[in-house]
Amino acid sequence: MGGKIPEVTLNTGARMPLVGLGTWTATNQVASEAVKTALQLDYCHIDTAWQYRNGVAIGKGIKDSGIPRSEIFLCDKLINTRHTRAEEALEETLKEPVPLNPEGNDWKLPAREDGSPDYYTGPSPRSPSSIFTFVDTWLSMESVFRKHPSKVRAIGVSNCSTWHLTQILEAGSVVPAVNQTEIHPQLPQDKVIEFCRQKNIAVVAYSPLGSPQSTVLTDQKLVKLAESKGKGISVANLLLNWALARGYGVIPKTTSPQRMTDNLKLVDLTKEEIEIIRDVGMSAPKRYGTPAWAAQGVFLD
Helix, strand or coil: CCCCCCEEECCCCCEEECECEECCCCCHHHHHHHHHHHHHCCCCEEECCHHHCCHHHHHHHHHHHCCCHHHCEEEEEECHHHCCCHHHHHHHHHCCCCCCCCCCECEEEECCCCCCCCCCCCCCCCCCCCCCCHHHHHHHHHHHHHHCCCCECCECEECCCHHHHHHHHHHCCCCCCEEEEECECCECCHHHHHHHHHCCCEEEEECCCCCCCCHHHHCHHHHHHHHHCCCCCCHHHHHHHHHHHCCCEECCECCCHHHHHHHCCCCCCCHHHHHHHHHHHHCCCCCCCCCCCCCCCCCCC
16 A cells, blocks of 8 residues: 555656546636645646636646646647647647646647537537548647647547547557546446557546446445455545556546545555456446537447
């Protein structure tokens, strides 16, 4: 239990901490304090996105933490309505009143691979563009990556199935550094994880606990397993360490200093325990991010 946060070397040579802080829904002062606290607790991986509307707050949290930007792995995302203007979107993040990333992003990835018309102004566009495809988006990101190596240290994708990744690899010349997607015991994503492993693409799980309403979190078999791992170990700890044991990163979202601390607790799991956690999850399989949130055709695996 405890110890240094494990890291993975990306295909660009950059090092990415496997436990990060998700900032979805965190805004204004709450986001600033959360980021400041997380960095002071030795988190070095912060995940955000333009559509979260918290870039200024996160930039302030980074500044107030006193932690050098060079020690922070910052993930930002390209919003769907900017898929035709990747370079412009990058520059926007560099011009915030308190710059979100004054020394550049560690990776810049589409929030979803389905580009949306530029005229859409809503917070979560759902109508995919028939003109600018996800492959076009990737090629534009490659261009920005080559043009601004000091501003974008690596590029990756989000919510990409093996089919989407295959199209990108066939059309592009840069292998995505990361694929960020929903993974938890109810949605283990074996096919995607194995494909990414073969192609040297790191994987990061968002929603690694599934959902606050998930029955997995209260399953008595897992409650007893958590208790057997020592005082202060919860089922949530088991699920986060289940992910680490399977070789990918996690970005649990919280603004609570105590939960931030708890999420850093490392637990050794045996192969049998890994299977127990998987079996409990697959007894009630569920994907929480669905086409109701994104566009049809996004989730193919």
